[in-house]
Amino acid sequence: DTEVTQTPKHLVMGMTNKKSLKCEQHMGHRAMYWYKQKAKKPPELMFVYSYEKLSINESVPSRFSPECPNSSLLNLHLHALQPEDSALYLCASSQEPQSSGNTIYFGEGSWLTVV
Amino acid sequence: AQSVTQPDIHITVSEGASLELRCNYSYGATPYLFWYVQSPGQGLQLLLKYFSGDTLVQGIKGFEAEFKRSQSSFNLRKPSVHWSDAAEYFCAVGSDYGSGNTGKLIFGQGTTLQVKP
Secondary structure, eight states, X not given: OOOEEEEOSEEEEOTTOEEEXXXXXXXXXXXXXXXXXXXXXXXXXXXXXXXTEEEEEOSOOTTEEEEEEETTEEEEEEESOOGGGXXXXXXXXXXXXXXXXXXOEEXXXXXXXXX | OOEEEOOOSEEEEETTSOEEEOOEEEOSSOOEEEEEEEOTTOOOEEEEXXXXXXXXXXXXXXXXXXXXXXXXXXXXXESSOOGGGOEEXXXXXXXXXXXXXXXXXXXXXXXXXXXXX
């Protein structure tokens, strides 16, 4: 079972709202990721969690705040977003953080629209 | 620095025809290579991967890819395309990140496959 589950599938939020995206995996993976994807573009890495600790932040603005409550869950808290933040947000996981050869499994994504 | 190039932005093939999507990579060591497919409005699904060993890799949905070190290529092929194969295809290489490996993926820009009836 290689499944990464993301909720909600669609989210519309105003620029003053606070919302969260949620991600869950039950594959025992120890690395979890947030990617952002704009239309017709490849995914761009935002954050990497390794053994529930933030290991990589790709210079993401502070209006995006990740959280890893436990090894199965990953959240992305959103606050004071801009319309240009509208995109597909993909969660992903892999078995071991410290390997270039990891297979990274993606969820279906959360479509975010900022109005 | 690692990079991935997919030379074809858009490809159109007839249903039942064969398909080859090109991917070239730049990587200093043995690369870990992946092909992902993304249907409209969906996440990325892993088609196949190459880590080592046999250079011809079989994947899901009848896809295969061949790793050619001399050409720095990892082209994706399918002998007979189905209408449901219409999607965006991404080639990616697993990268080293600074002093530690993270499994970070470096993606190509993607190739949009259109299938004509």
